Amino acid sequence: MSPVVLLVIAVIAIAYLAVFIYTAWHGGKSRLELATGTLDALLVLAIVHRMTPWAGLPTLLWFVPVGLTVAAVVGVAYRWSQLPTTRPGNTRRRWIVAGLHAAIVLALLGILLWPA
Numbered sequence: 001m002s003p004v005v006l007l008v009i010a011v012i013a014i015a016y017l018a019v020f021i022y023t024a025w026h027g028g029k030s031r032l033e034l035a036t037g038t039l040d041a042l043l044v045l046a047i048v049h050r051m052t053p054w055a056g057l058p059t060l061l062w063f064v065p066v067g068l069t070v071a072a073v074v075g076v077a078y079r080w081s082q083l084p085t086t087r088p089g090n091t092r093r094r095w096i097v098a099g100l101h102a103a104i105v106l107a108l109l110g111i112l113l114w115p116a
Helices: 003-027 031-051 059-082 091-113
Strands: none
Touching: 003 031, 003 059, 031 059, 031 091
């Protein structure tokens, strides 16, 4: 891939992680939302790690998404005890969707991180 495409992928991932930081610190309304958001952030980090040849890019560019993910996880940990497990209403459906979401994300992480 060309360096421009790789840079675009990295910028999109950084933007996604920045949105997740906002959700982790201010926007999440339940623990379930924050848990699925954390899984999404780890998936984005794995995609960026797998798709980018880091030998050709500055090391600082790798520390930005990692730092954003760490900041988001700290926000999740900070707010965890203050939030309900789920939002009121139709909790069974929310748990089923969250379980399917987690299974898909963990499967994708396994595929992405499997040694080539």
